[in-house]
Amino acid sequence: MSTSRNEFLVRVRAAQRVSLRDDERTVDGAYEPFPLPVLPVFETPEGDRCERFGLNLVAMGGKLATLDHAHELPGWLAERFPGVTPVTATAEAASAAPLDVARAPASLHDVDVAIVRARFGVAETGSVWLSEQEYGVNALGYLVQHLVVLLDPRDIVDGLQDIYRLPDFASARYAVLVTGPSATADIEGVLIQGAQGVRSLTVVLLPRD
Secondary structure: OOOOHHHHHHHHHHOOOEOOOHHHEOOOOOEOEOOOOOOOOOOOOOOOHHHHHHHHHHHOOOEEEEOOOHHHHHHHHHHHOOOOOOEEOOOOOOOOEEOOOOOOHHHHHHOOEEEEEOOEEEOOOOEEEEEHHHHOOOOHHHHOOEEEEEEOHHHEEOOHHHHHOOHHHHHOOOEEEEOOOOEEEOOOOOEEEOOOOOOEEEEEEOOOO
16 A cells, blocks of 8 residues: 555544534634444343353353462463463563563564453453553464463453443553454354464453452
8 A cells, every 4th residue: 555554544534523513613613523422221131240251252262261369370371381481461470471562563473372461351242352551562462372361350341332431442542352262164164263363262260469
């Protein structure tokens, strides 16, 4: 593409809808951005959020583990991924190698196991919410072979509509909801995991210190 990134962003901003009501002009006479629609409130299922989260995570091909304390993490990692030194974007994984945030994103394809701490989980879909703050390097969530996501059970919300209402969603420069490992199916219905991203995604329910 010949159009530069900045030129592209300028064109996107210029195409945004704006309110045309005169009483919504700013002090300098400009119009305010068009207001976003009000999010509806949906009824959420009854029952334990952690249980619903785990069931939906596994249904989407993810794996679930539960630890009580961070000091249990090194032993669990050694058992789950023997002979591998993971790369971690969170200081909680003391036995792993810290992620170099200045590292070239493309070089992360050589990483077998990466560890991150998710900001939120969604019981409705078994998804975890991550931003550039949690990843350190955004490509970490896509180029590594196996992704381990730490999640505080207290950070699990009921549904997607709850995520959209959180200030973190609005303030993040980059945010993604990850639901299970990468997967694709051909015309014969053969499911292949890891074809376009991580081969496995394991969520470890681990309270924050």
